[in-house]
Amino acid sequence: MTRSTITGIACGAAAGALWGLSLLAPELISPFAPLQLASVRFVTYGVIALLLLAPRLKKILPHLGAAEWWGLLGLSLMGNIIYYSLLSAAVQLCGVAMPSLIVGFIPVTVTVVGALRHDSTVRLRRLAPSMLLSAGGIVCIAWQNFHNADHSQHHSSLLLQVAGLIMAACALLSWTGFVVKNANWLRRLEHLSNNDWNLLTGLVTGGLALLMLPLAFLLPQHLPATGWAHFLMIACGIGLMASVVANAFWNTMTRLLPLTMVGQMILFETLFSLFYGFLWEQRFPTLLEGCAIALAISGVISCVKAHGPAKHS
Incomplete structure (x- = not known):
């Protein structure tokens, strides 16, 4: 492996480690709602981005035209607001198991898209083992979630179940x-640094999140009377670590690795979220969870090997 590949994988792992914290955060903020956590997290992302960008805005703004701002708006919606809203709605309508299975295939869909691009240097056939291993790991996790879920809470009609699955599929596409x-965009905008693009995305995301605040805090009839300091500490901390810092690592990785490898790096989020969950629950992984971890790691290793020189017999 080249030095840039090793650095890219390390950045992908770092991003996954920090994103995994955001999946544990809902367990730490009860009785506050996930939408409240998301809105404060993304507003924090925007405020920090504004503070860090302020000294360099005069230098950066000339490089941004209407196309770039529309691109940032699309990225903020697809990667944060729309994705989270669709996934939350899907979980509420049909439980955790099926949405987690559908969304878990993001590494596979990104890898397929990358392999089908005209500039791809790796054929889809060489990536098939990696995608199958990744898919196997996701199925194990979904099966575990299915058996752990409280199905009594989701006696929704077939129509609502279908609506939930459609929303999960749309979240996957988003x-x-x-x-x-x-x-x-990162390949096109060579004059902007990885972190500048991350902070600009955060700036737009924060602006959109301001529109979420009334929905999150004004519509609920009863807000928690205590625990606000704890909630704000968790939400703002996630905004800093899982958005500002993690996305900076992700953008660095994206510029170093081909898109066919970028997709597989998302598996690090799953691995670290499992690890944090084991620590929080003070237990060892189950057999299915252990299989999922082994399959996910094997998928990443297989993907890296597929990007090496092709062997000719």
């Missing part, structure tokens, strides 16, 4: 679109 479009 985040896949974000990964692909973000990679395209």
Whole structure:
């Protein structure tokens, strides 16, 4: 492996480690709602981005035209607002198991899109083992979630179940679109640094999140009377670590690795979220969870090997 590949994988792992924290955060903020967590997280992302960009705005703004701002708006919607809203709605309508299975295929969809691009250097056939291993890991996790879920809470009608699955599929497409479009912009805008593009995305995301605040905090009839300091600490901390810092690592990785490898790096989020969950619950992984971890790691290794020189017999 080249030094840039090793650095890219390390950045992908770092992003996954920080994103995994955001999946644990809902367990830490009860009785506050996930939408409240998301709105404060994304507003924090925007405020920090504005503070960090302020000294360099005069230098950056001349490089941004209407196309770039529309691109940032699309990325902010696809990667944050729309994705989270669709996934939350899907979970409420049909439980955790099926949405987690559908969204879990993001590494596969991104890899397929990358392999089908005209500039891809790796054929889809060489990536098939990696995608099958990744898919196997996701199925194990979904099966575990299915058996752990409290199905009594989801006696919704067939129509609502179908609506939930459609929303989960749209969430899958939304985040896949974000990964692909973000990679395209990073390759196009060589005059902007990885972190500048991340902070600009955060600036737009924060502006959109301001529109979420009334929905999150004014519509609920009863807000928690206590625990606000704890909630704000968690939400703002996630905004800093899982948005500002993690996305900076992700953008660096995206510029270093081909899109066919970028998709597989999303598996690090799953691996770290499992690890944090084991620590939080003070237990060892189950057999299915252990299989999922082994399959996910094997998928990443297989993907890296597929990008090496082709062997000719």
